[in-house]
Amino acid sequence: MFDYSMSELTAIFAMQGFAGLILFSVFLLMALGLAIIFGQMGVINMAHGEFMILGAYVTYLTSNLFAEYAPGLFDGYFFVAIVLAFLASALLGMLVEWSMIRFLYQRPLDTLLATWGLSLVLQQAYRSIFGAREVGVVIPDWLTGSYPVTDIVELPVSGIFVMVLAVGVTLAVALLMFRSRWGCQVRAVVQNRPMAGAVGINTARVDRLTFALGCGIAGIAGSAFTMIGSTGPSSGQLYIVDTFLVVVFGGAASLLGTVASAFGISQAQSTLEFFLGGSMAKVLTLMVVVLILMVRPQGLFALKVRR
Amino acid sequence: MTSRHSRISPPPARGWQRLKALAAGLMLSASAQAAVPATDEVNTTGLAVTDDAVQVGILHSVTGTMAISEAGSVQAEILAIEQINAMGGVLGRQIEYVQEDGASDWPTFAERSRKLLRQDNVAAVFGCWTSASRKAVLPIFEQYNGMLYYPTFYEGLEQSPNVIYTGQEATQQILAGLDWVAREKGAETFYLLGSDYIWPRTSNKIARKHIEDVLGLEVVGEDYFPLGHTQFNSAINRIRLKKPDVIYAIIVGGSNVAFYRQLEAAGIDLTEDDVTLLTISVTEDEILGIGGDNIEGAYAAMKYFQSLDNANNQAFVDAFKARWGEDSVIGDVTQAAYLGPWLWKAAVEKAGSFDVDRVREASIGLELDTAPEGYVRVHENHHLWSRTRIGRAGADGQYQVVHETAELMEPDPFPEGYQ
Numbered sequence: 001m002f003d004y005s006m007s008e009l010t011a012i013f014a015m016q017g018f019a020g021l022i023l024f025s026v027f028l029l030m031a032l033g034l035a036i037i038f039g040q041m042g043v044i045n046m047a048h049g050e051f052m053i054l055g056a057y058v059t060y061l062t063s064n065l066f067a068e069y070a071p072g073l074f075d076g077y078f079f080v081a082i083v084l085a086f087l088a089s090a091l092l093g094m095l096v097e098w099s100m101i102r103f104l105y106q107r108p109l110d111t112l113l114a115t116w117g118l119s120l121v122l123q124q125a126y127r128s129i130f131g132a133r134e135v136g137v138v139i140p141d142w143l144t145g146s147y148p149v150t151d152i153v154e155l156p157v158s159g160i161f162v163m164v165l166a167v168g169v170t171l172a173v174a175l176l177m178f179r180s181r182w183g184c185q186v187r188a189v190v191q192n193r194p195m196a197g198a199v200g201i202n203t204a205r206v207d208r209l210t211f212a213l214g215c216g217i218a219g220i221a222g223s224a225f226t227m228i229g230s231t232g233p234s235s236g237q238l239y240i241v242d243t244f245l246v247v248v249f250g251g252a253a254s255l256l257g258t259v260a261s262a263f264g265i266s267q268a269q270s271t272l273e274f275f276l277g278g279s280m281a282k283v284l285t286l287m288v289v290v291l292i293l294m295v296r297p298q299g300l301f302a303l304k305v306r307r
Numbered sequence: 308m309t310s311r312h313s314r315i316s317p318p319p320a321r322g323w324q325r326l327k328a329l330a331a332g333l334m335l336s337a338s339a340q341a342a343v344p345a346t347d348e349v350n351t352t353g354l355a356v357t358d359d360a361v362q363v364g365i366l367h368s369v370t371g372t373m374a375i376s377e378a379g380s381v382q383a384e385i386l387a388i389e390q391i392n393a394m395g396g397v398l399g400r401q402i403e404y405v406q407e408d409g410a411s412d413w414p415t416f417a418e419r420s421r422k423l424l425r426q427d428n429v430a431a432v433f434g435c436w437t438s439a440s441r442k443a444v445l446p447i448f449e450q451y452n453g454m455l456y457y458p459t460f461y462e463g464l465e466q467s468p469n470v471i472y473t474g475q476e477a478t479q480q481i482l483a484g485l486d487w488v489a490r491e492k493g494a495e496t497f498y499l500l501g502s503d504y505i506w507p508r509t510s511n512k513i514a515r516k517h518i519e520d521v522l523g524l525e526v527v528g529e530d531y532f533p534l535g536h537t538q539f540n541s542a543i544n545r546i547r548l549k550k551p552d553v554i555y556a557i558i559v560g561g562s563n564v565a566f567y568r569q570l571e572a573a574g575i576d577l578t579e580d581d582v583t584l585l586t587i588s589v590t591e592d593e594i595l596g597i598g599g600d601n602i603e604g605a606y607a608a609m610k611y612f613q614s615l616d617n618a619n620n621q622a623f624v625d626a627f628k629a630r631w632g633e634d635s636v637i638g639d640v641t642q643a644a645y646l647g648p649w650l651w652k653a654a655v656e657k658a659g660s661f662d663v664d665r666v667r668e669a670s671i672g673l674e675l676d677t678a679p680e681g682y683v684r685v686h687e688n689h690h691l692w693s694r695t696r697i698g699r700a701g702a703d704g705q706y707q708v709v710h711e712t713a714e715l716m717e718p719d720p721f722p723e724g725y726q
Binding site: 012015016018019020022023026124127131132133134135136137138139144145146148154156157158159225227228229230231232233234235237238239269270271273274277278279281282 | 369370371372374375378503529530531532533535536537538540541542543544545547548560561562563564565568569571572573574592595596597598599600601
């Protein structure tokens with residue numbers, strides 16, 4: 001490592017820092033939806049990855065529609081796709097909550113099985129509709145390539161976009177949770193369901209919307225990930241483990257915990273990966289997380305709730 | 308639950324073709340009857356052979372994660388069987404196939420193969436894709452003396468009397484590619500990458516030996532990623548730091564998409580000459596998901612590319628598209644899968660029998676000059692002699708061949724000095 005000039009090393013480390021931030025945004029984006037559902041409702045949604053992939057497929061369809069009917073507007077299709085992905089996943093989430101999840105509250109193991117089954121059903125549905133092969137989503141030109149900061153430091157544009165999106169979605173969720181009337185209701189239901197019901201909050205409706213919101217955010221994440229990953233029937237499975245890791249490590253029911261945990265895990269992983277390589281980094285990161293969870297089973301940040 | 312997917316023999320829409328074949332058969336029957344050998348002569352071991360039909364098995368994943376990769380192999384095998392039937396079948400018998408779904412699950416592969424061999428008594432099985440699925444069915448094929456035609460390029464280190472390997476084993480693919488890149492690109496430093504399981508690890512081990520011991524060049528880094536890894540930015544920074552002449556990538560599945568997209572986003576332009584990317588894991592099939600734009604300029608070392616310019620391949624590609632749709636893409640493994648039924652037909656006819664022992668004997672030294680990839684020959688180690696080609700990926704998702712080995716590469720599943 002000694003035949004490098006100082007500026008080259010600085011550049012590599014700058015890019016490496018940025019790589020860590022991109023990973024952080026990716027983790028945050030995938031975990032937010034799950035954190036809302038798991039944290040606020042106690043539902044372990046094993047089909048989270050499939051909701052993400054629904055968003056990805058919606059993005060794929062939107063890009064095809066734009067290429068076909070409005071090629072002039074193609075550069076902007078991604079914004080439309082994100083909104084549509086949110087709506088599609090949220091609607092499907094609402095349907096799933098109404099038809100399945102609401103009968104399984106208070107039975108966490110059953111929801112786990114049921115949503116796992118749902119994930120298999122969705123995967124096979126994607127396979128039947130879109131084919132078993134991965135689809136290639138065409139990304140508008142301005143989102144590909146890199147942005148040269150200096151001669152050597154180049155930052156991937158897609159990474160910057162994911163970062164902006166992750167921060168935006170997180171802020172929006174935080175505002176919704178802590179500044180809106182609906183968020184107030186959600187928090188009330190989480191803290192004490194019977195009492196919330198007693199003061200006139202429609203808890204069933206709050207549950208349905210919360211679930212839909214979580215799924216919708218998964219859709220946004222899926223839409224954004226078409227830029228960096230694959231879009232296939234079982235691509236959702238690629239994200240699910242990391243997603244659960246982030247949520248459990250952060251502590252259920254805590255938005256701040258999710259952010260902190262996504263940050264911690266991503267920094268650890270990207271730094272270790274740089275020095276030790278991909279597989280080893282994953283092993284070490286998991287080990288550290290397990291050790292910390294042994295000391296703090298409730299996760300980094302835990303909400304104090306009367307059970 | 309024995310036959311969820313069994314017996315999908317000729318699809319209903321093609322009924323008229325069957326009628327046509329039947330009519331043709333009736334006309335010919337007077338003369339053909341004499342030529343068709345009696346069933347008890349060609350089948351002494353109780354296989355599913357009648358006077359006018361023989362059953363074979365197709366065993367691939369139609370559901371689950373591997374369905375993506377295995378779909379093309381199923382299509383190629385069905386196409387080959389239909390073509391053979393249209394030509395009059397094997398020893399005067401039409402081939403009927405029983406299709407089973409391995410469901411991307413290795414124990415299921417084992418169970419289905421047992422069903423094919425014990426219950427259906429098929430004369431041969433075309434199937435498996437991952438090494439894991441092949442390893443799962445291997446003991447069953449050896450126990451019941453079945454015959455498996457395995458299409459995927461793989462890591463070698465195996466040679467079963469009950470398997471014919473129609474894809475390349477590791478050395479065939481790797482050595483020619485490395486020799487070429489060292490000679491043509493003047494490469495001196497290599498960075499090896501791979502998904503973390505047996506095939507990439509074994510392949511990179513062979514590659515490292517060849518680079519260091521034979522070519523006398525340098526490996527500056529070696530890196531593995533869990534299957535399904537989607538974040539390569541740190542790895543890409545590592546590569547930048549080491550500045551290799553060649554990135555040698557054996558990444559599989561969904562990770563491929565992430566890797567090539569992020570490589571492009573990080574400003575590493577494969578169409579320029581400062582770095583050469585050589586892969587042995589990306590066929591035209593995978594490029595569909597990666598996107599031609601993202602992988603443009605990368606090189607791949609394989610035995611077959613859809614763009615191969617020869618009459619056999621032209622006919623194959625046309626037939627494939629006519630059967631499975633104009634948009635079909637054909638990768639290396641799909642072509643290797645297509646060879647399976649043809650090699651089996653040739654062996655059966657040479658042996659004059661469907662008996663597995665005689666087919667095995669007849670397979671050794673068998674030549675096929677109608678293969679889309681060109682001339683191939685079965686080595687006594689059950690692998691194929693074949694040429695290795697280097698192709699360069701274009702934005703249209705097709706490889707253009709830039710180099711082809713002059714000689715057929717000898718299959719060497721247990722390469723000495725490389726283990």
